[in-house]
Amino acid sequence: MNRLRNLLLGGACALSSTAPALAQQAAPKADFHQWAPTPPMGWNSWDCYGPTVTEAETKANADYMAKNLKSSGWEYVVVDIRWYVGNDTAHGYNEKDPAWNIDAYGRFVPAPNRFPSAAGGKGFKPLADYLHAKGLKFGIHLMRGVPVIAVQRKLPIKGTKLTAADIYSPDGQAAWLHDMYTVVPTRPGAQEYYNSLFELYAAWGVDFVKIDDLSEPYHAGEIELIRKAIDRTGRKIVFSMSPGETPIADAKHAQQHANLWRTVGDFWDSWEQLKEHFAVCERWAQYIMPGAWPDADMLPLGRLGIRAERGDDRQTRFTKDEQRTLMTLWSIFRSPLMFGGDLPSSTPATLALITNPRVLAVNRASAHNRQLFRRGDLVGWVADDPKTGDRFLALFNAQDQELAPATDAAASSPLINRQGPQAKLDVDITGAQKLYLNVRDGGDGTAWDHADWLNPTLTNGAGKTLALSTLPWTSATAGWGQATANKSVSGGPLLVAGQTYAAGVGTHANSIIAYDLPAGYTRFTATVGLDQAAAGQNTGGTFQALVFTKSPFRPAPADSVQVPVTLTELGVPRGSRVQDLWSGRALGPLNGDFAPYIRRHGAGFYRISRPAAGK
Structure with a gap:
């Protein structure tokens, strides 16, 4: 290959x-x-x-x-x-x-x-x-x-x-x-x-x-x-x-x-x-x-x-x-x-x-x-039409808004896995207006990264507490399924290391759950753990949990970027004709690099035909 x-x-x-x-x-x-x-x-x-x-x-x-x-x-x-x-x-x-x-x-x-x-x-x-x-x-x-x-x-x-x-x-x-x-x-x-x-x-x-x-x-x-x-x-x-x-x-x-x-x-x-x-x-x-x-x-x-x-x-x-x-x-x-x-x-x-x-x-x-190529998160695929000799080209813009480094987090856990299935986090949130609970894939290649935020609690200086799981989040993403209050992402109870928890949030790496913080709270505490639904499967899962009080993202990339492909890469001669497969429109002849704009998370799909005889 x-x-x-x-x-x-x-x-x-x-x-x-x-x-x-x-x-x-x-x-x-x-x-x-x-x-x-x-x-x-x-x-x-x-x-x-x-x-x-x-x-x-x-x-x-x-x-x-x-x-x-x-x-x-x-x-x-x-x-x-x-x-x-x-x-x-x-x-x-x-x-x-x-x-x-x-x-x-x-x-x-x-x-x-x-x-x-x-x-x-x-x-x-x-x-x-x-x-x-x-x-x-x-x-x-x-x-x-x-x-x-x-x-x-x-x-x-x-x-x-x-x-x-x-x-x-x-x-x-x-x-x-x-x-x-x-x-x-x-x-x-x-x-x-x-x-x-x-x-x-x-x-x-x-x-x-x-x-x-x-x-x-x-x-x-x-x-x-x-x-x-x-x-x-x-x-x-x-x-x-x-x-x-x-x-x-x-x-x-x-x-x-x-x-x-x-x-x-x-x-x-x-x-x-x-x-x-x-x-x-x-x-x-x-x-x-x-x-x-x-x-x-x-x-x-x-x-x-x-x-x-x-x-x-x-x-x-x-x-x-x-x-x-x-x-x-x-x-x-x-x-x-x-x-x-x-x-x-x-x-x-x-x-x-x-x-x-x-x-x-x-x-x-x-x-x-x-x-054909992968340049970071810009990806190209090709295939051939065995009847006509035409070439098919698919271009993808898989760019994401890049996450901030873990060192920017207000707190982070060690790697959570079957051997170390849980960890406690205690975070100073004095003056913070936002809270982001971030679970990141540990890089072990498994898809069983079921993560539970257990007993997530806000506390003020007078000792008053508020269960975070009772508050609505402003947004929530999960790498599989969807974030769920008081249940695991698989729909079962929050079960970590043999113990069942009534309060918390189940999710799956990679995940970001965002909250607007009510005024006056100064500390956030939670236990984060590998849910038993994942710990019991194959090798289990591996992830890291992080808490941010400011955006966990770096500035977003452009909505659309050019994804260039040269004639040499394509193996086609000048003057080859391009058709957009999704719309059916003819895009004209190729006389140099082909560099369409592709939307973030989007794709372009094309048929490239050699020039007609004599052209």
Whole structure:
């Protein structure tokens, strides 16, 4: 990848270059790669309905897709997690008394109170038939492994004399949802169990499976069982692995067994998370392959959070510029496109954003997709049109208002992590009118930086106290989810180092929560801690907490800056024509550097065509 980029920067890559790309190889001769020759495009229920979506809501989104999106290539409708629980809850999971729906062979079936057409043992077949009649495809979410309830009941494995209790291990059980046990791949009955699952799903007419708790950590043995079981059915079921980041050391294995695999954890409408995708996409670009797609995760656009795990009913928090950045990066990276919002609630602007034919064409039919440069927070990507030899160029301005150094803070904690999960802060705020609670990523690369401000208290000289969590903040940002008073950012209690706190604020790095201070208070005290929801995951999180009494930002950069690209970098001749892909406008010939103005957090997207003969 570095060699390829150096060639580009040196101008050695001509517009119609046929030099071998490290990035995109021909797919191995395996039938399943042909089932997703372009990145899958569809809708998934997770971002708006969490684990509680119903049949009526699924059909409403399918109806909208068939009417408004199908002609643009959108075709999959995916019912996400826990469709087999009749009494699941929004903003989390019901693990206290779940109403399971499971068949005699230990296979979950749809909850009929949520999916009425599944009653009488019909499963998802009636819903799949409904979608197929509209020219759409049907997908479901699964958890890796065998149901705990099937193990406890020793339910038989179809076609064998074995039971679920013969193939399981509690080792490796997902820390965040305890529905399943690990299937031990080498045990007799393990393959037969997965075979029975996919026999059932194929009979229902399933076209797509998203299998969770599979990629991080990477479960190669179960992945291979799943691949064999899908192939055995003879049905073209696209296989998506989740969540991420999939270990890059296992990229080749993923290519050989799955149609798509996640490159990140759950992605929400957070600029911090979107900005991280520039580095993520750059490192995964070399593994883009027809039929096997690195997956940058869902598009948290439109109306989100109706009954989701994170946040409240809202329109996406992304600005218009950030929404365009998202669609531009996902398209030139050739990520699968799975819309997360409620489609019937889509505005005309959202519909236009996700149906732009010139932008979607890059996602569906481009080659040699790669980062061209990154100069600080100015980023360029290029790709080629294999039919015309044209070049696609995406330019991004990811500049942020720069944070002040930690030395400017009125107080700062040591690094907070699993080994040192909390620290106390005591700050003199005499004369201050503003208070900023700032949580910064500790730089360990994990996305589990759930931070809790515990018992944040203002005190005056006479000993009078005021709980800061009772005051409204003037603004609040979080790198994931949203800041929440008296709850963790994941919606649970404030739980640090085994102790539960009633008062505080839950947030996630990188985060700034700003308050106007009432007069007369002279001290601020708080304990800051790593929430147990993060401490229990993988390696936990690492962050630093800082308190400012003046703005934690340096002066803001300009709203727009030029992002220059030379003809040599592009590998195109003078006189090449430029088209703006978002607007469709012709921008005229290139006779020197191309240096469009790009808005902060925004993107430009262009097609560059060689001059007509004789010009």
